[in-house]
Amino acid sequence: MQGENAYIDWLRQRIPSSPRVLIGPGDDTAAVTWGAGPACLITTDMLLEGTCFTLEDSPIQVAGVESASPLRVGHKAMAVNLSDIAAMAGIPVAAVVSVGLPRRGGRHLGEELFWGMKERADEFGVAIVGGDTNSWDGPLVISISLFGEPGPAGIVRRSGAEVGDWLIVTGPLGGSIRGKHLDFIPRVREALALSSLVRLKAMIDISDGLSLDLSRLCKESACGAVLWSDRIPKMPGVTLQQALGDGEDFELLAAVHPTDAKRLLHEQPIEGIQIHAIGEVVSVGLWLDVDNCRKPLDVSGFQHILQ
Missing domain, CATH: 3.90.650.10 (PurM-like C-terminal domain)
Structure with a gap:
């Protein structure tokens, strides 16, 4: 068995470069340029019920892990993406949200999730501009892609540390x-x-x-x-x-x-x-x-x- 790092390394060797891609896989966000304007920072995170969180009143529970309301799960789903933008010293701008909702109770769950995501997005001036919904007989799945721009001091990457720092x-x-x-x-x-x-x-x-x-x-x-x-x-x-x-x-x-x-x-x-x-x-x-x-x-x- 291998961890996700090995899979990501495999992907990085096979993803072609492009002159418009300033930063590809391997950092907290990618960075793409559209022309004369600032680069666009792009990140995405997927959260799975039973792995990344457990919901109150759900049959899917993990021993020792606190269960949460859909509102709190929505907070987390947006916040993990915001944290990636923070790691690049960037400014978050807009998000698209996709959810895979369980058929039973999915409407109410989706509404509560939305309010949680919106609350956290509003705190940082982020607009939710679209997304996708699906339903199935499995657990809740949330995927958010967040777009931002570099802060005034420019993009900070994982690379750049020097001996003595x-x-x-x-x-x-x-x-x-x-x-x-x-x-x-x-x-x-x-x-x-x-x-x-x-x-x-x-x-x-x-x-x-x-x-x-x-x-x-x-x-x-x-x-x-x-x-x-x-x-x-x-x-x-x-x-x-x-x-x-x-x-x-x-x-x-x-x-x-x-x-x-x-x-x-x-x-x-x-x-x-x-x-x-x-x-x-x-x-x-x-x-x-x-x-x-x-x-x-x-x-x-x-x-x-x-x-």
């Missing part, structure tokens, strides 16, 4: 299974604020776990990293291992020059969040520093398994 995060990690993954606020405004204050050399949103998403950033930047175990911020009651691998934190992980990182730590200039420095970019390898002793980082996190 510090790694920063925008908030505490771990514990998403207790409900944070349903109610998080994507860091769109925070990403734009950060990009106006310092040069963000590389960035990714932590959707599948700190260690796994760090490995993705390092792969695209052709570098390694060391995490400082005692500086990783954790949600209350969360272990270090959970902070490293739980996933669905949707905080931002960025590489910045040490001088910029120290200034951000001292000034904490962005209202509502506390910035933490959690590691450093090195030439090769993924490491965890525990009591000034480096050991290999166990890369864990959520991946869809394919046979």
